[in-house]
Amino acid sequence: MNFILLSVLTWLATCHCSNERGEKNGDHCDLLKQWLESASVSVEIGKQGFHREVIITVELSPAVLSSARVLLVNRWPRGVFIDPYQLASLRDQSDWQTLLDSAIDLEAPAHKTSGFVSYVFPTPDDPTRRRLKVTIPVHGRYHEPSSVGETFTSVFIQPPELLLRDDKCLQLNNFEPHTVVDAPCTANNSSTCPWVKIQQHQVVLYGSSQNM
Numbered sequence: 001m002n003f004i005l006l007s008v009l010t011w012l013a014t015c016h017c018s019n020e021r022g023e024k025n026g027d028h029c030d031l032l033k034q035w036l037e038s039a040s041v042s043v044e045i046g047k048q049g050f051h052r053e054v055i056i057t058v059e060l061s062p063a064v065l066s067s068a069r070v071l072l073v074n075r076w077p078r079g080v081f082i083d084p085y086q087l088a089s090l091r092d093q094s095d096w097q098t099l100l101d102s103a104i105d106l107e108a109p110a111h112k113t114s115g116f117v118s119y120v121f122p123t124p125d126d127p128t129r130r131r132l133k134v135t136i137p138v139h140g141r142y143h144e145p146s147s148v149g150e151t152f153t154s155v156f157i158q159p160p161e162l163l164l165r166d167d168k169c170l171q172l173n174n175f176e177p178h179t180v181v182d183a184p185c186t187a188n189n190s191s192t193c194p195w196v197k198i199q200q201h202q203v204v205l206y207g208s209s210q211n212m
Contacts, residue, residue: 028168031068034061035164036178036198041072043159050140052080056160058122058132070132071163071183071195072120079110079155080138082118087137096122096134097187110141110153120160121187163195172196 038061046053056072076082083106087098101117122132143153163183172180177199185193 028067028166029171031061032164032166032169032175032196035068036175036196037061039162039164039198041160041162043157045157046135052138052140054136054138054157056120056134056136058134058162060130060132067167069165069167070122071165072122072134073161073163073183074118074120074136075158075161076116076118076138077155077157078113078115079141079143079153080157081106081113081116081141082136082138090137094134096120096132098136099184099187108141109144111144113141119184119187162198164198165193165195 038059040059042057042059044055046055054074058070058072060070081104082098082100084100084104091097097120099119099121101119104116105113118136120134120136122134138157140155163181172194175196178196179199180194181197182192183195185191
């Protein structure tokens, strides 16, 4: 199986914030605007074989407040899976939490399962941190035997979507060209909140392939 490394070097865009709810709300919308203009994401694939690591690094603007939040949405192909038991064992060692959109069958081969979505919530212990780093362990699934003698299958790992919100920015209608989407509020419940999804402005892809 080949893993194709995809890396997003920058996600840059502009937006407009509303001050209709007063100066306090406007200040937080201005902060959110700074994030949208300067946030960047990079992705690497680590380790070898069927057991890999997807390393995601988010760079933020210098001004960070406790009310600001980051959400990474990964849409995984059916050729890989995340072990929820492994995630649970890493919870005390990590400064991020993950919510999966469906149950994961650890034993199913790729052709008998489907893709899934993970929601990763970085939770830095220092509110002034500009860099958030997440290392997600992923595992390759077995594939159906080839009828034409192929010895490997390519699995494409897409870069994550970057969603931002500030609990004190209440006006999210004027953030074009970005879109407002509903996504889980936290990793601990199923309620949804509005998030601003950064539109891709520039994407640079590079990578290598390795047999598994």
